[in-house]
Structure formats: structure tokens, C-alpha cells
Amino acid sequence: MKALAGFIVSGRFQAILVAALSGVLAFLLPPFTTLTHYLGAAVIALVTLRIGVTQGLQVLIVATLLTVLFYLAAGTQAATIAVTVLLLWLPCWLVSVVLRQTVNLGSAMLTAAALGIVALMLVYGLAGDPAPWWLERLESFEAELDAAGLFPQGMQAQDLLPDLSRLLTGVVLGSLVLSTICSVLLGRWWQALLVNPGGLRSEFVALRLGQGTGLVTLVLMLVAQFTQGAASDMAAQSAMVLLVPYLFVGLAVVHGVVAQTGRGSGWLIAVYIMLAVLPQATLLLAGGGLLDTWIDFRRRLGGAGSKPDK
Numbered sequence: 001m002k003a004l005a006g007f008i009v010s011g012r013f014q015a016i017l018v019a020a021l022s023g024v025l026a027f028l029l030p031p032f033t034t035l036t037h038y039l040g041a042a043v044i045a046l047v048t049l050r051i052g053v054t055q056g057l058q059v060l061i062v063a064t065l066l067t068v069l070f071y072l073a074a075g076t077q078a079a080t081i082a083v084t085v086l087l088l089w090l091p092c093w094l095v096s097v098v099l100r101q102t103v104n105l106g107s108a109m110l111t112a113a114a115l116g117i118v119a120l121m122l123v124y125g126l127a128g129d130p131a132p133w134w135l136e137r138l139e140s141f142e143a144e145l146d147a148a149g150l151f152p153q154g155m156q157a158q159d160l161l162p163d164l165s166r167l168l169t170g171v172v173l174g175s176l177v178l179s180t181i182c183s184v185l186l187g188r189w190w191q192a193l194l195v196n197p198g199g200l201r202s203e204f205v206a207l208r209l210g211q212g213t214g215l216v217t218l219v220l221m222l223v224a225q226f227t228q229g230a231a232s233d234m235a236a237q238s239a240m241v242l243l244v245p246y247l248f249v250g251l252a253v254v255h256g257v258v259a260q261t262g263r264g265s266g267w268l269i270a271v272y273i274m275l276a277v278l279p280q281a282t283l284l285l286a287g288g289g290l291l292d293t294w295i296d297f298r299r300r301l302g303g304a305g306s307k308p309d310k
Helices: 002-008 012-028 030-050 053-073 078-102 105-127 131-140 142-147 157-165 168-195 199-205 211-226 230-261 266-277 279-295
Strands: none
Touching: 002 012, 002 030, 002 168, 012 030, 012 053, 012 078, 030 053, 030 078, 030 168, 053 078, 078 105, 078 168, 105 168, 105 230, 131 157, 131 168, 168 199, 168 230, 199 230, 211 230, 211 279, 230 266, 230 279, 266 279
């Protein structure tokens, strides 16, 4: 990976080549779409962090244009491809700019979440309530969803689809925020490999978020629980987006506690396996990250712990 990072930062052409190739492969190799998207976004993050903001934007624009031109030549809807690429690449560049300026992972992650909240507001402001649109599409796949066994025993799809449709916009935006943060972290890791091996680990283990953001997230969760209608839906989806950075705080707590207690890497492997097979574990870990705002588990266990971001 260090060789790849070195190749990317060795010149503008090399960075554009890797990013554009990632954009093309994301649609040519569907099983690897997520990985190649992350790779392309991480290239933009690395260039922005290591070389400069303007250079990162140039790689973003040129790589996107090359990807679009490829699909125009192939007779594919290039506009759709461009939008899809920019949904991850542009936020990744913006978050990388913040990380470059602040040298603070917490601030960068909160920026990603803020972009998700802005996108949620834009969806509701420009298109109105998206729930009917989601419900129409979910109902078209109702038989497949039932056959896949995605619904609890004894419950029918029609009982759950309306509730699910009211939250799907938040789920999608939360996933995009997660993807953005993962890509930026990959770019940051590449940067550390080149100039400060092991630097990302210490930076990540010290990750904490400020109490102000924690209070906002908690209030949104309470509003979602104790209100109804549009206010409840908006609060629930906003809380979903804001909880994404706390998932990483939860992981930072786990890494810190494992390091402080001297336990082996097997514990970390077990946690990541659990996250992969149990979606509920993601919420549990994010909840733990939110609680860390006030409890500071690492400090209580004897570690230095970092001060929360303001």
C-alpha cells in the first residue's frame, strides 16, 4: 500500500490515472463497486492532504470528467455516473480540506456528518417528503424482500414498509457519510505511511467529539422517540447521520481499551467480525461512542485520553 500511495503522490497524472480507473472499475466490476469507489475517493483525500487543496480538486474534476467520457463512449448515461461519483468524491475532498486545515479527525468527521444533514435538508426542501417515493419502490420489491427473509417472523412486508420508507433517506445519507469517512481515513493512512508511519493509529485512538454535538444528537434521538409525524422522521434521520462519527469514536474506544489493558489483537478481530455479521452491533458501538462524550472510558481506564473537540 505504501508503494501505491507513493505512486499516487509522485505526479498529477498518476493520481488522476488511479482515481479515474477506480471510477471506471466501480461500474465495470459490480462486486467491487464499494471498494473501488473508496479507492478513488481516498486518492483525492491523499492528494489533498499530502500535496494541497487545489491539487486535490484538480484530480477530482479531471478524474470525474474522464470517467464520464468513458461512459459516454460506452453509451451509458454519463450524467448518472457523474452524480454517483460526486456523491462520494466531492464530500471526501471537502472533508479532507477540513482535516488538512484542522489536523483533527473529530472535526473532519463532524464535517462529513454536517454535509449529510445539509443533504437531508435539501432533499426535504426541494423534493418534499421522500417517503412515498421510497414506499413505491419498496413495494415493487416486496416479494423479493419477503423471500429473502428480511422481515421478523410473523410480520408482513406491508406492516413494515411504510415505517422503513420514512427512514430510508437517512439510512442512505448515513451510508454516504460512513463511506466518506472511511475514504478519508484510508487517505490519511496512506499519508501516514509516507511521512509518519503509525501516526494514524495514535490519532485515531485519541478520537473524541465535543459535548455540544453529543447533546444535539441526544436531543434529536429524544425528539424522534417522543414525537410523531414529520418532526419525528426528520429527527430520527438526522440522528442516524450524526451517529456515524460516534461509530468511529466507539471503535477508537475499543482500540484504546485493548491497548491500555494489554489484550491481544484477537479482541479487535472479534469486534470487527461482530460488526460484519450483526448490524445491531453497529448501533451498540455508536451508542458507546456517544456515551464516551461524558464518561471518557479511556481516561477512566488509566489512559491519557484526548480532550474533546470544541
